[in-house]
Amino acid sequence: MLSNQLQNGMETANLLWSRIPNSEDGELDGGTLLSTSDGGNVESLDYEVIENYEYREEQAQRGKLYVGFIVVVKWFFALLIGIGTGLAAVFINISVENFAGWKFSLTFAIIQKSYFAGFVLYVLINLALVFSSVYIITHFAPAAAGSGIPEIKGYLNGVDIHGILLFRTLIGKIFGSIGSVGGGLALGKEGPLVHTGACIASLFGQGGTTKYHVSSRWLQFFQSDRDRRDLVTCGCAAGVAAAFRAPVGGVLFALEEVTSWWRSQLMWRVFFTSAIVAVVVRTAMGWCKSGKCGHFGSGGFIIWDVSDGQEDYSFEELLPMAFIGVIGGLLGALFNQLTLYITYWRRNHLHKKGTRVKIIEACLISVITSAVSFGLPLLRKCSPCPESDTDSSIECPRPPGMYGNYVSFFCGKEKEYNDLATIFFNTQDDAIRNLFSAKTIHEFSAQSLLTFLVMFYTLAVLTFGTAVPAGQFVPGIMIGSTYGRLVGMFVVNFYKKLNIEEGTYALLGAASFLGGSMRMTVSLCVIMVEITNNLKLLPLIMLVLLISKAVGDAFNEGLYEEQARLKGIPLLESKPKYQMRTMTAKDAFGNQKVVSLPRVAKVADIVSILRSSKHNGFPVIDHKRNGETLVVGLMLRSHLLVLLQSKVDFQHSPLPFDSLSGSRPISHNFTEFVKPVSSKGISIEDIHLSSDDSEMYIDLAPFLNPSPYVVPEDMSLTKVYNLFRQLGLRHLFVAPRPSRIVGLITRKDLLIEDGEDTANVELQSTSVRLHRHDPRGPGTSVRSLDVERPLLNGLLAQDRPSN
DSSP states (O other): OHHHHHHHHHHHHHHHHTTSOOSTTOSOOTTOOOOOSOGGGEEEOOOSOOOOHHHHHHHHTOOHHHHHHHHHHHHHHHHHHHHHHHHHHHHHHHHHHHHHHHHHHHHHHHHTTOHHHHHHHHHHHHHHHHHHHHHHHHHTOGGGSBOSHHHHHHHHHTEEETTTTSHHHHHHHHHHHHHHHHTTOSOBSHHHHHHHHHHHHHHHHTTEETTTTEEOGGGTTOOSHHHHHHHHHHHHHHHHHHHHTOHHHHHHHIIIIIOSOOOHHHHHHHHHHHHHHHHHHHHHHHHIIIIITTTOSTTSSOOOOOTTSOOOOOGGGHHHHHHHHHHHHHHHHHHHHHHHHHHHHIIIIIGGGOHHHHHHHHHHHHHHHHHHHHHHHHTSOOEEOOOOOTTOOOOSSOOTTSSSSOOOOSOSSTTEEOHHHHHHSSOHHHHHHHHHOSSOTTSSOHHHHHHHHHHHHHHHHHHTTSSSBOBSHHHHHHHHHHHHHHHHHHHHHHHOOTTOOHHHHHHHHHHHHHHHHHOOOHHHHHHHHHHHTOGGGHHHHHHHHHHHHHHHHTTOOOHHHHHHHHTTOOOOOSSOOGGGGGOBHHHHHTTOOOOOEESEEEHHHHHHHHHHOOOSEEEEEEEOTTSOEEEEEEEEHHHHHHHHHHOTTOBSOOSOOOGGGSOOOOOSOGGGGOOOTTSOOOOGGGOOOOHHHHTOEEEOTTTSBSSOOEEETTSBHHHHHHHHHHTTOSOOEEEOOOSOOOOOOOGGGGOOOTTSOOTHHHHTOOOOOOEEEOTTOTTOEEESSSTTOOHHHHHHTTTOOOO
């Protein structure tokens, strides 16, 4: 009874909260399973292995040596992805730190003479950096805008969004991130680094890019969607590992947040890739310590060491810590809804006016951000420096342009500092380090923290969705650490204990806001522990994450899920919708007409069907001698287009190919049927046929998938959903109840016996051995036809007339 009332209350709160528009299509009907506005730009990926005749013939020619070679190449690619992502992260961080260092050094040098001149210079430098970023995105790589995580999550979920993994997207992401983050906008470079790692992995998988003449045939091993998925997963983990110097957190992020399909072999390669990234970043930081990287120093890669902070906590502190979790859930949910509302308005009204409006918008936000970060500290009175501690290395005030706490900004005396400038007029990494710092009680006033919280929260909401690469990890950490430090100040004053550190509460606040906004738990917990180097705070981080996620889930979905839905990316979440429990497979497709093809189809008929239908998969049917309809398999649209373009398999006869009359020569390489990554591939408009070609025929049997997945029409839609998502399917046949059963497979039938060839598991080999019992005796058995005859040969020979 109590649980029902609680559930009703949560549904009511969710309903009231969702009155703000949260989808491009407006309110979705409760029975609607999928509705996207960008259907023309979204296409599903073929993660299922198409076990057609061509594939089986090619697999049959590959021996054990080739299988071992492919396994070695996969590990080599993991090494390349780790090195490439690590070097990209090093380049981005060094560039951002140097731009920020030059900016603050020049500004501090000029404000010694004139604050107005310093303000003008500060605004112009930020404006130039942001303008370069938005210009690159709008004119060169539109797909590089935003964090890229919703798009990569959709890709690994089975949705291909055109342009997200191209070479120009990679270049736009790298240089756009340098401009947007170096320009001081309220965003981070961590999300774009995930997208950068995915782009690098995809480019390695396809051997580079031919459009920009940066390619190598030696790297063109893995071109199927299934293989690219594994590589992109490694790239995502490498991006997180490079952004936070958290290799374990990168692996867990890929497992928890972005991937929809996982296996143990992939786990090892992802872990290896993250380890390589950690080594590359560590080596680069050691090299930069010698002063060869300009302004790059302790403010570079994220590592906020709070190991010297609070050693222990009492039971009384759990209540304010839980309160931090509640605040994080509320502010995180509010952040998601506000960004969703503003992004919806921006995409449907503002950005439709053209590229020039996008550039003006980003530049205007840059000017506002610069004015706020420079102007608000001027309105704040300076505070006297605390008494110096001989054991502390913290200097008050810090030298102009140098890293540290206690920034002297518009102060009349020497031993004074501006607490608002310490977090506002600073790089985000340095500001977070100041908020997390221990042994700095009373460094910040409650008024300054509250002012910064309101203003930065507003700037983060406004900046999210502009046409620049933008991550939300670091802005979320800044927002959370601000109100966490506020709660820590209250706890220090209330409990009057000397061992309580405000920086510890700032860390918990950062974790709570990220949990309330992004709804990550395990991976975020490990990332926070790795970047703070304090394992003692693990139970407290777990507590605030669980509370903030539970509170946030009561109002809306996570940030990436909301943004994916707004962008029209049809994600299949891990849990099916509640209303699917009362629906069947037949209810899913409703009265939709199934467009099918005959086994031997006329070229003109195929072209007509492709022009009149937008379906990407067509059932292929044949008829037995008694007139009964036989479903031969599934034919993909992309495969039909390849056959029409090549014209190699055109035949004059409308009769099917006779497999017993001889072996069919392989006319296509399996890679010919693979669509280039993040591209539209071949369209029907690209096919040019003569009148004679249109009168020809194609036997589709050697090219179709003879073993598609089939479910009965009365199967629960929940089971269909789980099957579809877990297997990474693109099409699923729905058929009436079968009339007879030919066999039953149990667990023992699927176990591989000792001595069998287990290496073929890696390549998904589909060759089989067929046995038939001889009626002459129960103990004899003979092989039917040949040793490794593909199953499709039996299907093709089924209707051969007897002599």
